[in-house]
Amino acid sequence: MPERAQNYEQLKDDISRAYPGLSKQLQRIARFALEKPHDLALGTVAAIAEAAQVQPSSMIRFANALGFGGFSEMQQLFRGHLVERSTSYRDRIEQMRRGNGRPAGTGGTQVLHQFVDEAITELSHLEENVHARDMKAAVRLLGGAPQIHVLGQRRAFPIASYLAYALRQLDLRTQLLDGVGGMLGEFVRGIAPGEVLVAISTRNYSPEVVDAAAACHQRGVAVIAITDSALSPLKASARVSFELGDDSVQQFRSLVGQVCLTQALVVATGHYLSDRASPRRRRTNGS
Incomplete structure (x- = not known):
């Protein structure tokens, strides 16, 4: 039996790592647990199993697979997270x-x-x-990169386009990878270590974006992922991963959270650049 997580963040990581090796039913529970942690924290085994469309016995097997003696033991971590986060x-x-x-x-x-x-x-x-440590890490990567590349396709393309535009307004060298003319692969191969790729994709994930992030990661390029879930295939390639939640149950999936995050990243990066330039200005003025 694997060692059990001690808090919700560890449990999220454990679920993400275990996910590929789980059965289809247990994968369904894993996705439900990460997409609707509040529901899992408050529901009974029977109610959660019905909502996840699995057998109640599968809930016990899921908890066991993560090192817990029973479902209620695992549920305590979700309840603790709810108490910490709820307003x-x-x-x-x-x-x-x-x-x-x-x-x-x-x-x-x-x-x-x-x-x-x-x-x-x-x-x-x-x-x-969205955690403060991830925002800080992403801002440092964006503010210190010699070149930033932004990639998002289908419904993520407007987010990628805005982010590339806004970063350019900060005088950062930024390229939007739009794949025009079937040249996406060539552009991705030209991204060098030390540069940054911002990869944006949510379920159903764009294979081209996932492959580009993996290829860059293998070459040592820093990848910032904007995605929906700890189970996203982008997470394995990302140095910083923003997992905003899965809204795939909606008929028309919202871009509001992604827009808000990208605006915050741009403004925070602007502050970072100004703070970094201030000591240089003081030295110049004092000399």
Whole structure:
């Protein structure tokens, strides 16, 4: 039996490492646990098994596979995480919104209310999923790189395009890898160690982005991943990985969290560059 995790962050890492070797049913539980930790923290075995579409006995096997004697023992780590992270008013408001809904609107107004609600919920969880140490590490990589390359395809392309544009406004050498003319592979092979690749992809993951990140990682290029889950194939290649949560149950998947993160990265990088330049200015002025 593997050694059991002592806290939620260790448990997330253990689930991510164990995931490829798990059965299909246990993989389904793993994904549910990382996508909906609050539900796993508060539910009964039967309720969670029903939500994850597995047999209740599979919940016990999942806990055992991670080194726990039983499901309740593992669930305590999820409950501890919920206590640490929850802000009671926010959770109450969210529960009220889910229970009561908004007054029915007409036409586009009702749709707008729905998307605003979903965006608020997404942003309320963003701070839980993004850690200060990862922001600091990513900013140092971006601010110190001789060249930054940004890659995102399909629904991630607008995020990649904005990030490349905004980093250029900081006078950082930045290239958007758009793959025009089928030249993506050639551009990726030209990325040198010491440079940085920002790879953006969520489920269903773009194979070209995953392959590019893996190829760069093998050559020693620093990869910053913006993705959805600890189970993302980008995580293995990333020096810094932002896992913003999986919204794949929504019919129209939101980009709000990714936009907010990229804006924060750009502004924080700007502060970092200004702070780094200040000592040089003082030395110049004093000489």
